[in-house]
Amino acid sequence: MTRLEKVFNKKETKNKVLVTYTVAGDPNLGSSKKILNDLIASGADILEIGVPFSDPMSEGPVIQKAHERALKKNIEFKDILNLCRQIRIKNKNIPIVLMGYMNSFLSLKNKLAKELNQAGVDGVIVVDLPYDESKSFFNNLKKENIDLIRLISPTTDSIRLKKMLASSSGYLYYVSLKGITGAELKNFNEVKNKVKKIKSLTNLPVVVGFGIKDASTAKKMASFSDGIVVGTKIIDFIEKKSTPKISNFTKSLKKAINSYG
Amino acid sequence: MKYKNLNKYAFPDKEGRFGEFGGKYVSETLITALEELEKVYAKVKKDKSFQEEVIKDLNDFVGRPSPLYFAERWTKKLGGAKIYLKREDLNHTGAHKINNTVGQVLLAKKMGKKRVIAETGAGQHGVATATVAARHGLECIIFMGEEDIERQALNVYRMKLLGAEVCSVDSGTKTLKDAMNEAMRDWVTNVEDTHYIIGSVAGPHPYPEIVRDFNSIVGKELKIQSKKEFGKYPDIIVACVGGGSNAMGIFHPFIKETKTKLVGVEAGGSGVKSGKHAAPLSDGKVGVLHGMKTYLMQDKNGQILSTHSVSAGLDYPGVGPEHAYLRDIGRVEYQSATDQQALKSFHDLTKTEGIMPALETSHALAYVNKIAPKLPKSKTIVINLSGRGDKDMFTVAKEDGMTL
Numbered sequence: 001m002t003r004l005e006k007v008f009n010k011k012e013t014k015n016k017v018l019v020t021y022t023v024a025g026d027p028n029l030g031s032s033k034k035i036l037n038d039l040i041a042s043g044a045d046i047l048e049i050g051v052p053f054s055d056p057m058s059e060g061p062v063i064q065k066a067h068e069r070a071l072k073k074n075i076e077f078k079d080i081l082n083l084c085r086q087i088r089i090k091n092k093n094i095p096i097v098l099m100g101y102m103n104s105f106l107s108l109k110n111k112l113a114k115e116l117n118q119a120g121v122d123g124v125i126v127v128d129l130p131y132d133e134s135k136s137f138f139n140n141l142k143k144e145n146i147d148l149i150r151l152i153s154p155t156t157d158s159i160r161l162k163k164m165l166a167s168s169s170g171y172l173y174y175v176s177l178k179g180i181t182g183a184e185l186k187n188f189n190e191v192k193n194k195v196k197k198i199k200s201l202t203n204l205p206v207v208v209g210f211g212i213k214d215a216s217t218a219k220k221m222a223s224f225s226d227g228i229v230v231g232t233k234i235i236d237f238i239e240k241k242s243t244p245k246i247s248n249f250t251k252s253l254k255k256a257i258n259s260y261g
Numbered sequence: 262m263k264y265k266n267l268n269k270y271a272f273p274d275k276e277g278r279f280g281e282f283g284g285k286y287v288s289e290t291l292i293t294a295l296e297e298l299e300k301v302y303a304k305v306k307k308d309k310s311f312q313e314e315v316i317k318d319l320n321d322f323v324g325r326p327s328p329l330y331f332a333e334r335w336t337k338k339l340g341g342a343k344i345y346l347k348r349e350d351l352n353h354t355g356a357h358k359i360n361n362t363v364g365q366v367l368l369a370k371k372m373g374k375k376r377v378i379a380e381t382g383a384g385q386h387g388v389a390t391a392t393v394a395a396r397h398g399l400e401c402i403i404f405m406g407e408e409d410i411e412r413q414a415l416n417v418y419r420m421k422l423l424g425a426e427v428c429s430v431d432s433g434t435k436t437l438k439d440a441m442n443e444a445m446r447d448w449v450t451n452v453e454d455t456h457y458i459i460g461s462v463a464g465p466h467p468y469p470e471i472v473r474d475f476n477s478i479v480g481k482e483l484k485i486q487s488k489k490e491f492g493k494y495p496d497i498i499v500a501c502v503g504g505g506s507n508a509m510g511i512f513h514p515f516i517k518e519t520k521t522k523l524v525g526v527e528a529g530g531s532g533v534k535s536g537k538h539a540a541p542l543s544d545g546k547v548g549v550l551h552g553m554k555t556y557l558m559q560d561k562n563g564q565i566l567s568t569h570s571v572s573a574g575l576d577y578p579g580v581g582p583e584h585a586y587l588r589d590i591g592r593v594e595y596q597s598a599t600d601q602q603a604l605k606s607f608h609d610l611t612k613t614e615g616i617m618p619a620l621e622t623s624h625a626l627a628y629v630n631k632i633a634p635k636l637p638k639s640k641t642i643v644i645n646l647s648g649r650g651d652k653d654m655f656t657v658a659k660e661d662g663m664t665l
Contacts, residue, residue, distance in 0.1 A: 053563075053564065054433060054564040054565040055433065055438060055439075055442050055550060055551075055565055056442075057288070057442045057445045057446065057551075058288050058445075058446070058449065060446075061432075064432055068432075068433075071564065076562050077562050077563075101549075102286055102549040103548045103549045103550060103557070103559065103563040103565070104562065104563045104564075105563075106548055106549060106563055107548075107559075107561065107562050107563035127288055128286045128287055128288060128549065128552070129286060130285060130286070130287060130288070130289050130292050131289075132276070132285060132292070133284050133285060133286055150289075151288065151289045152289060153288070153289040153290040154290070155289070155290050155291075155292070155293040155294070155452065156289060156292070156293070157293065160292070175288075175289065175290065178290055178449060178450060178451075178452055178453070179290075179446075179449060179450040180446050180449060180450065183450065
C-alpha cells in the first residue's frame, strides 16, 4: 500500500484527512522546513508543497506573493527535492505531494519521475496540465509509483469526469469554486452535490480545496468529502510574519473536520 | 530546408497542435470554455452569414482592404530590391490588431457572452478590444502591466474614453506576460459570462488558430494585390514577431507558396548575445506557458525570464506555437533586430516616406534595411507595416534624449 492509500484507508483511521499547502522556500528554505514539520506535528495528514513559479496563473494574490518570496531566495528544483528528502528522513509515513506548473516539472526532463521517487515524493499536482495533455506524463510518473493527482472543477462534466477517472490515482482534488486560490466560496450546496456525484463514480478519495479559510467551513466541507485542503490562510500567517500561529490554526482545522455529523 | 511537402499543411491538428507545439495547457476549469469556443468557432468558420458579417465590419468599420504601397524613395535610397508596405497602420485604431478583435467580438456575441476581457502590452490590442466592445455594447476589462501603463499613457486614456476599465497589474515583471496571467485569473473566475479576447496567435488551442484566421485577411489581400501590382507573389515577406499575430496573418496564406520567402523578425533588444532581448525563437527553449507549448525565454529551472525590448508590443517571453513549428520545419526564417536598429529604421521611414511606423514594425524594417541593398532590383519585398507609431512618441523622444 502506498503512503497515500494508507492515509485514506479508513480501516486504519476514521479521521478525515487534512491537506496543507505551503510554498517551498517561503519565506526561505530553513523556515519552510520548520513550518512543514510543525504542520505534521499539528495534525496535517498530507503535505502539498508548492513549487514556486514565475507565472502562477491559478493563484490568488496571497499565494502569488508566496511564489515571489520563494523565487527571491533563488529556490531551485533541486532545493525542493532536498527539502522533501529532509522531511522524509524524519517522517516515513507522511505523504508529500508537489504542486506546481508544467514548465517547472518539464525542467527535469526525463529524470523527473526518478528524482521525485528518490526524494520521497508520493504525488504530483500540475495545475496547467489537464487530463487531455497528460497521457505520457501520467505514464512516466506511474513507472516510479508517483501518483498524478487530478484536479476536478465545477465545470467538469460527467462524460469528461468518467474519462479522467479511468487514469487517476492517489486521490482527487475537487476545486470548490470557479476562480483562483483563496477566493470567496459561495455555493456550498453545489460543492456538496458535485462531490457526491464524483464519489458515486469512483472509489478514490475526494478532497476539497480552494476557498477554505476557517474551521467552520472546513467542518462543513469534510462532512461530505474525505478531506480538505487549506493553503491561502496558512500562507497568510507566513506573509504577516506570524508563523507561530500556524500550529494552533492547523490543530483547530483538524479538530473541526473530525467533529462532523 | 527541412520540410518536404507543404501541400497538405493543415494545422492545428485535432489536439490543437502544430507538430509538438501548441495544445491546451490550462487549468481544468477553463477546459469547458475552450471546448465551447472550439465548437462555436468550427461552426462559424463554415457559416456564410457569420463570415459576411466579419467582412462587412472589416470593410466598413476597419476600412479594409489596406493598401499595398510602393515605398519608392526608400527603395531608391537602399538601392536594391523593390520594397512594398502592406498598410495595416491605416486600419481603424492604427494597427492590425483590430482584424482579430472585430472577429472575436462577433464570436463572443454568438456565445452569448456579455463581458469581454483582454491583455495588452503596448495598448494596441487593448484599444482594439475596447473599440469593438464599445461598438457592440459589451462590458470590457483590459489588463495591463503597471510598467506598460506608464509607458503607454495615451493608449490607456483611449481605452478609458472607449468605456473600458483598465486594470493595473503589479505582479511579476509588471508587463505583458503578467497582464496575460491576470486575464487568465479573471477568466477562470468569470468563465460563464466572459469571453477572453486573446490578442496574439498565442495561448491555448483554439486561440492560435482563431487569431491567425482573423488576421489572415492581410495575406489574402496581399495575394490579390501583389499579382495586380507586380504580376506575381512577393519574393520575400517580412514581419515583426512578438506573439506573432501580424506575421502569422500575412504569412499563413503564403505557407504553401514556397517560392515566397517568409521572414519573421524578433526583438533583439540590446542584442541576442546580451541576454537582454525578447527573441525566444532565436535564443529560447521549448516549454509551457499561457496554455501552450512553445519556445520560451526561461532559465534552467523553467522560470520565465524577464524580457527587454524598446517596443512594449514585442516584450513577451514566448511566441505563438505555429511560429515555433514553422521555425523547426524551416518554412519561415527568424531573425532579430536590436532596439537601436529598430529606432534607426523608425526615423528612416518617417523621413523618407512620410510614414511613421510603430516601434514593433520598425524591427521588420530594420531587417529589410539590411538585406534590400544586397538584392537585385528585380526582387520584391513586402513588409507588413503592422501599426502606426503615434503611440510611441514618448518612447522615441526619450530614446532621443528629448522631453515632450
